[in-house]
Amino acid sequence: MLSEQALLYGNQSSAIRTLFEYGRKRAAVVGKDKICDFSLGNPSVPPPQALFDAFEAVLKADPMDTHGYTSAVGCDELRAALAESMTRRFGMALKPENFFITAGAAAALTACFCALTPDRETEFIALAPYFPEYKVYSETLGAKLRIVPADEVNFQIDFDALERTISKNTRGVVINSPNNPSGVVYTRATLEKLAELLRRKSAEAGHPIFLISDEPYRELTYGGAEVTFVPSVYENTLVCYSWSKCLSMPGDRLGYVLVPEQVTEWKSVFAAVAGASRMIGHVCAPSIVQKAVAKCVDAMPDLTVYARNRNLLLEALPAMGYECAKPDGAFYLFFRSPRGSGNDFSEEAKARDLLLVPAVTFGCPNHLRIAYCVDTAVVERSLPIFKELMEKK
Numbered sequence: 201m202l203s204e205q206a207l208l209y210g211n212q213s214s215a216i217r218t219l220f221e222y223g224r225k226r227a228a229v230v231g232k233d234k235i236c237d238f239s240l241g242n243p244s245v246p247p248p249q250a251l252f253d254a255f256e257a258v259l260k261a262d263p264m265d266t267h268g269y270t271s272a273v274g275c276d277e278l279r280a281a282l283a284e285s286m287t288r289r290f291g292m293a294l295k296p297e298n299f300f301i302t303a304g305a306a307a308a309l310t311a312c313f314c315a316l317t318p319d320r321e322t323e324f325i326a327l328a329p330y331f332p333e334y335k336v337y338s339e340t341l342g343a344k345l346r347i348v349p350a351d352e353v354n355f356q357i358d359f360d361a362l363e364r365t366i367s368k369n370t371r372g373v374v375i376n377s378p379n380n381p382s383g384v385v386y387t388r389a390t391l392e393k394l395a396e397l398l399r400r401k402s403a404e405a406g407h408p409i410f411l412i413s414d415e416p417y418r419e420l421t422y423g424g425a426e427v428t429f430v431p432s433v434y435e436n437t438l439v440c441y442s443w444s445k446c447l448s449m450p451g452d453r454l455g456y457v458l459v460p461e462q463v464t465e466w467k468s469v470f471a472a473v474a475g476a477s478r479m480i481g482h483v484c485a486p487s488i489v490q491k492a493v494a495k496c497v498d499a500m501p502d503l504t505v506y507a508r509n510r511n512l513l514l515e516a517l518p519a520m521g522y523e524c525a526k527p528d529g530a531f532y533l534f535f536r537s538p539r540g541s542g543n544d545f546s547e548e549a550k551a552r553d554l555l556l557v558p559a560v561t562f563g564c565p566n567h568l569r570i571a572y573c574v575d576t577a578v579v580e581r582s583l584p585i586f587k588e589l590m591e592k593k
C-alpha cells in the first residue's frame with residue numbers, strides 16, 4: 201500500500217514541466233534556435249560575481265565547518281547578515297533570532313503551512329492567479345487550500361470574494377507579490393485593505409489569521425515599482441523568501457522564514473516553524489550555500505536582460521491586440537487568450553513552436569503565462585509568431 205496522495209503527486213507532472221520537457225524533445229528534432237520556449241521560470245542571467253567570490257572563499261575555509269551540518273535554524277553568519285540587511289532596508293528592527301533558514305521557498309512555505317495547521321479542519325486561502333504548488337505544500341498535512349478568483353482587471357485582490365471565502369477555520373492567507381504568473385506587484389493600498397480585513401476577521405474568529413507572504417521575486421522590479429515590506433502593514437505576517445530568482449541560484453536551494461517579534465506569540469510560532477521543518481525531514485539548508493550567501497546578502501545579478509525582454513513584449517503585444525496585465529516585477533507576462541481557453545491558445549502556439557504556459561493551474565483558465573527569463577533573441581523571434589496568431593481567425 202502506498203500513500204494515495206504521494207502517488208498522485210509523483211505521477212502528476214505540472215503543466216509547466218510537461219511543456220518544458222516537450223520543448224526539450226522538440227528542440228532535439230528541429231533545433232533549439234527554432235523553438236521559442238517561455239515555459240520555465242528558471243533565471244537566465246548568471247549570479248553576480250560576489251556570489252562566485254563568496255563560494256571561493258567558503259571553499260578555502262575550514263572544510264569541517266564548510267561541509268558540516270549547521271544548526272537547524274541556520275548558520276549564525278547568515279542570520280546575522282540578514283538581520284542587519286533587512287533592518288537597514290525595511291526600517292523594522294529584526295534580530296538573527298527572527299530568521300529560520302530553509303532550502304528555498306518551497307521548504308519555507310511547507311513549514312509555515314504545517315506550523316499553522318492545528319487540525320484537519322484547517323483552511324488556507326490563495327488568491328488567483330496563484331503558484332500551483334501551494335496546494336501540494338498545504339495539503340501535505342491535511343489542510344485545505346481554498347482559492348479566491350482573480351481580479352482580472354488589475355490583478356490586485358477581489359476583496360468581496362476574499363471576505364466570502366474566509367471562514368472560522370481559516371488560519372492563513374498566502375500572497376505572492378511580485379506575482380508568479382502575473383508579474384503584478386500589490387500596491388500599498390491593496391495591502392493595507394487586506395490588513396484591515398484580516399484584523400477584523402481575526403477578531404471575529406478569536407484567533408489570528410496569518411498572512412504568509414511568499415516573496416521569491418521581491419527584488420525583481422521594473423520602472424521603480426515599490427514592493428511594500430508586508431510586515432510593516434500587517435503584524436501577523438510570516439515572510440517566506442528565496443534566493444532562487446533574485447540571486448539566480450534556484451538549484452542551490454536557499455531561503456528563509458521570517459517571524460518578526462510583532463507576530464502574536466512569535467516565539468511559539470517560530471518554534472512551530474522549526475518543528476514543522478523537522479517533521480518534513482529538513483535537517484538544515486545546505487551549509488556551503490548558507491555560508492556563501494552570508495557574505496553577499498545584498499548582491500544582485502545584472503537584470504538588464506529581463507528589463508529589455510519585458511519592454512519588448514510590453515511594447516509589441518498590446519499593440520497587436522493582446523490584453524496584458526501590467527508586469528511591474530518578476531519575469532512573467534500574463535495575457536488573456538484572444539480566443540478560446542488558455543489551453544486552446546497554448547496548443548495553437550505550440551503548433552508554431554511557441555511554448556506558452558496555459559494558466560488553468562494558476563486559477564485563470566483564460567490566461568497564459570510568458571516566462572521571459574530567456575535570451576532576448578528568443579523574444580525577438582517570437583514576435584512575428586504572436587502577430588500571426590493574433591491575425592489568424
Ligand code: PLP
Nearest residue numbers: 304305306331376380414442444
Ligand atoms: N513561490 C513562487 C511564487 C515561485 O514561483 C516559486 C518557484 O518558482 C517558489 C515559491 C519556490 O521557490 P524555491 O525554488 O525557492 O523553492
